[in-house]
Amino acid sequence: MKTNKLRELLKAAKPSVGTRVHSSWPSVVEAIGHTGIYDYVEFLAEYAPFDLYALDNFCRAAELYDMAAVIKIDQEPRGFLAQRGIGSGFQGVLFADCRSVEEVEQCVRIVRPDTPEDQGIHGVGARRFAYMGYGGSADYVEALRDIVVMIMIEKHSAVERLEEILSVKGIDMIQWGPVDYSMSIGRPGARYSPEVKAVERRVFETAIKMGIPPRAEINSVDEAKYYLDMGVRHFNIATDLSILFNWWKTNGDQLRKVIAEV
Secondary structure: OOOOHHHHHHHHOOOEEEEEEEOHHHHHHHHHHHHHOEEEEEEOOOOOOOOOOHHHHHHHHOOOOEEEEEEEOOOOOOHHHHHHHHHHHOOEEOOOOOOOHHHHHHHHHHHHHOOOOOOEEEEEOOHHHHHOOOOOOHHHHHHHOOEEEEEEEHHHHHHHEEEHHHHOOOOOOOEHHHHHHHHHHOOOOOOOOHHHHHHHHHHHHHHHHHOEEEEEEEEOOOHHHHHHHHHOOOEEEEEEHHHHHHHHHHHHHHHHHHHOOO
């Protein structure tokens, strides 16, 4: 089976750098791979339209480079989306909208192999992940154990039970979700408020203390120092849509001003 680069970095306690895309077009993945910079590319399946063929092709493109692929999935149907993503070749799964310890435990079980020692529910599947075989070999089981399980901490109820959630065996990484959290406490749009930033810091510092690496989503390199000083070593920078929107807005506005001066 293909080596899981993100898993290897976590095992070695080394930092990781990724980026996120809404597009399932393989050429976008190849463009990211050509930079030679990123450890993984994350497909935002929670937000973007896609089909199962697109998932296969997304992973094929990532596999051309020394780069893993991660998929962010909706809260429902978690089981189907996670296992089809893994079957396509995604080596990490980011679960959104978890509200309880029980939900997080189920997310881990969805990914892990259906063996007595793992207590997972991921069985055998004849998907490209198994290299066109039927799967079920010892290598297949080890590959499922290596899938990186990432949990969004973005709901008020999850923050209230943070230590319990972080104690769930099988969580490899967490990601803070300020937009969802702000909505869940009845303050939509308050993601940058001092109150929400204080909760973010508590979540990250608690995760580091408990040995669960947090990942910071940032939009520019300037934002990294705040998290580095906190002890964060895993980063995901920008999204394709935000990059395009900001370029179009800034340059389009400047062009309009130049034209108006003629």
